[in-house]
Amino acid sequence: MHIRTGFTLAFDTFGPTPMNLLLNVRPERRADLVTPEVIRFDPPVPASQRIDAFGNVCTRIVAPGGRITMSADFVVQDSGEPDAVAPEARQIAVQDLPDDVLVYLLGSRYCDTDKLSQIAWSLFGNAPEGWARVQAIVDYAHRRLRFDYQMADATRTASDGHAQQVGVCRDFAHLAITLCRCMNIPARYATGYLGDIGVPKDPAPMDFSAWFEVFLDGPEGPRWYTFDARHNRPRIGRIVMARGRDATDCALTTSFGTAHLVQFDVHTDAVPAELQPMRRAA
Numbered sequence: 001m002h003i004r005t006g007f008t009l010a011f012d013t014f015g016p017t018p019m020n021l022l023l024n025v026r027p028e029r030r031a032d033l034v035t036p037e038v039i040r041f042d043p044p045v046p047a048s049q050r051i052d053a054f055g056n057v058c059t060r061i062v063a064p065g066g067r068i069t070m071s072a073d074f075v076v077q078d079s080g081e082p083d084a085v086a087p088e089a090r091q092i093a094v095q096d097l098p099d100d101v102l103v104y105l106l107g108s109r110y111c112d113t114d115k116l117s118q119i120a121w122s123l124f125g126n127a128p129e130g131w132a133r134v135q136a137i138v139d140y141a142h143r144r145l146r147f148d149y150q151m152a153d154a155t156r157t158a159s160d161g162h163a164q165q166v167g168v169c170r171d172f173a174h175l176a177i178t179l180c181r182c183m184n185i186p187a188r189y190a191t192g193y194l195g196d197i198g199v200p201k202d203p204a205p206m207d208f209s210a211w212f213e214v215f216l217d218g219p220e221g222p223r224w225y226t227f228d229a230r231h232n233r234p235r236i237g238r239i240v241m242a243r244g245r246d247a248t249d250c251a252l253t254t255s256f257g258t259a260h261l262v263q264f265d266v267h268t269d270a271v272p273a274e275l276q277p278m279r280r281a282a
Helices: 028-033 100-103 113-124 131-144 158-166 171-182
Strands: 003-013 017-021 040-043 049-050 057-063 067-076 187-193 209-218 220-228 239-244 253-255 260-272
Touching: 003 253, 028 067, 028 239, 067 260, 113 131, 113 158, 113 171, 131 171, 131 209, 131 220, 158 171, 171 187, 171 209
Parallel strands: none
Antiparallel strands: 003 067, 003 260, 017 057, 017 253, 040 067, 049 057, 187 209, 187 239, 209 220
């Protein structure tokens, strides 16, 4: 299937303002581009790209002052298959984990494992290891938090969300990630596009979404599996833009100076077969 997706973001800045942007799809999905993915800036500004420490495409600009608008609109090919489900996937002993996975067992800015470890072991210490334990954690986070778009808080940690029992998609992800790490299950944060494909349309405004991934040993060997504590069901059409320890590593825009967000529009829709473009991305 083909998915048309993109965004328009606008910021008001007050003088030259350096910005880091994680607004491209992950390099792994570049081969799936049907039309070119180009970020356009108004006014035009020089932009450079690099791959950051987590494998994300990072674009650097200096907003010149005043209003700057950034936008993209492109088509991605997708399998149309829902998130993989592997109930037989088992937990891997810490000593057997790959070196590059160990960082996803540690506490981080929003995943304060030290504050939730005792709670995690009291709730999930007797749960079967592996997939079943992760699903129990996802079920708990899904029930524990109430989604409220108006209650977004950029400073809310996993323990804060657990206590306040409210949040947005990133808070569901942070809570589940933290509880997994407390149980010695590597878990990492992911963010990107997730349209209402194959499900009823969400009444909340379309936004970039956050979910998480855990490292388990499944039928095809050790790999990362996708879980979503907010929706708590396999979904179709996830397009990952960034992965990292938590939302700090995956902030889609970071400004080094004052930048007021004045426009935020995101779209992600399945393209009807009769309207699908011919593949022409480089």
